[in-house]
Amino acid sequence: MxxxxxxxxxxxxxxxxxxxxxxxxxxxxxxxxxxxxxxxxxxxxxxxxxxxxxxxxxxxxxxxxxxxxxxxxxxxxxxxxxxxxxxxxxxxxxxxxxxxxxxxxxxxxxxxxxTLDIEATFLTPEGSCVTRHAFALNEMSISRGGRGDIIEFDVWVTGNHIDKLRGDGFVVSTATGSTGYALAAGGPIVTPEFSGMVCVPVAPHTIMARAFLTSPADVVEVSMSPERPAERCIFADGQPVGEGDTLLHASCRRGPGDxxxxxxxxxxxxxxxxxxxxxxxxx
Incomplete structure (x- = not known):
């Protein structure tokens, strides 16, 4: 052994x-x-x-x-x-x-x-597009950068447009991650037996946006608005993904293994x- x-x-x-x-x-x-x-x-x-x-x-x-x-x-x-x-x-x-x-x-x-299987597309400083993959047990989080500007983005679930949001960011967590960043942002505590995803806007500039749950088969996508080119960051379990590049789009789905x-x-x-x-x- x-x-x-x-x-x-x-x-x-x-x-x-x-x-x-x-x-x-x-x-x-x-x-x-x-x-x-x-x-x-x-x-x-x-x-x-x-x-x-x-x-x-x-x-x-x-x-x-x-x-x-x-x-x-x-x-x-x-x-x-x-x-x-x-x-x-x-x-x-x-x-x-x-x-x-x-x-x-x-x-x-x-x-x-x-788990989560994360795919993110970035624009490099040289002007080319690159795609990076990441694993997460807790969550994928997208947040504003160090300059403090709010970010604007569209949220989609399996091809269905949910909303265009402005705020500090967006969290997509597993049931395990529901007691972490997602909980701090106002999401629910979810039993580990739940195998879908928990989606929580972070400090949205609207009173209408609320946390919601997805099915295990859903794909959550977040597209950054080109009209508001603020600094934005993406993290997998708190670790930066594509550091130094500009995030354009991210998708998140249930991982192929638990x-x-x-x-x-x-x-x-x-x-x-x-x-x-x-x-x-x-x-």
């Missing part, structure tokens, strides 16, 4: 536990790799082929990095919380060895999380919602 460890390199406790876990796995006859520090490696180009498990040791950002490594390959991920929020993680450091042992033995609940997140039970999501967003209401 082969396991990839993805630690948060800014947390000494997570890094030290990753080293101990690698030694422990080796003693069990399991091959263990550790993903390098992203501050030293600009791109996560690790080949997930042959992996049986990925262990994320950090917060939600570390788990998103782990998801970006496995992409659509459906290698299972278990998250151990060393962060401040830990909404996506399923265990605490004290349970590290027990939860990894359970994951390798196939004794944990598997939560299938839908992310398999391991947790304690099917009730883990609602326990986390109660803990993080409702202060364990009713406890």
């Amino acid at each position: 082969k396991v990839l460890l993805v630690p948060n390199y800014t947390r000494p406790d997570a890094l030290e536990d990753a080293k101990r876990l690698a030694r422990w796995l080796g003693d069990q006859g399991v091959e263990a790799d550790t993903l390098p520090d992203k501050r030293l490696e600009q791109m996560d180009d690790y080949d997930p082929a042959g992996l049986d498990l990925v262990v994320s040791l950090g917060g939600d950002g570390t788990l998103l990095r782990a998801a970006n490594v496995v992409g659509y390959t459906e290698v299972p991920i278990v998250g151990v919380s060393y962060g401040h929020l830990g909404f996506l993680t399923s265990a605490e450091p004290v349970d590290l060895y027990a939860v990894v042992e359970s994951a390798l033995a196939g004794r944990m609940h598997v939560s299938h999380r839908s 992310v398999l997140m391991l947790d304690k039970s099917a009730r883990s999501f609602y326990a986390s919602v109660s803990r993080v967003f409702y202060g364990e209401a009713g406890k």
Whole structure:
């Protein structure tokens, strides 16, 4: 068996536990790799082929990095919380060895999380058009640039024009991402079993625009208005796509593979919602 460890390199406790876990796995006859520090490696180009498990040791950002490594390959991920929020993680450091042992033995609940396949077209400084693809577990977000000008764009869903909007941006999230940027922008909390997309305008200059949900088969498109050439940026799970180029158009659809997140039970999501967003209401 082969396991990839993805630690948060800014947390000494997570890094030290990753080293101990690698030694422990080796003693069990399991091959263990550790993903390098992203501050030293600009791109996560690790080949997930042959992996049986990925262990994320950090917060939600570390788990998103782990998801970006496995992409659509459906290698299972278990998250151990060393962060401040830990909404996506399923265990605490004290349970590290027990939860990894359970994951390798196939004794944990598997939560299938839908992903996003993002395609964006840009105009380069040299005047040519290029298309880039990106993976996301949480969301695609389009936002205004550093100069602060609002942006104008058209939103389409599977060929149906929804509206021309002005505002700070637009978020297309999965159910997993519904508790991230989409929630902060006013969207709903959505169960992981929902496999469509959550579309949320960010600070729209109208009281009419509202969040809406799509079906799993829909394609969401955002076309930037040529009449308002303000700076605009696009991100996949918070990471810039096509940095330095001018965004013209972006499309987003359900990815060809899910992310398999391991947790304690099917009730883990609602326990986390109660803990993080409702202060364990009713406890």
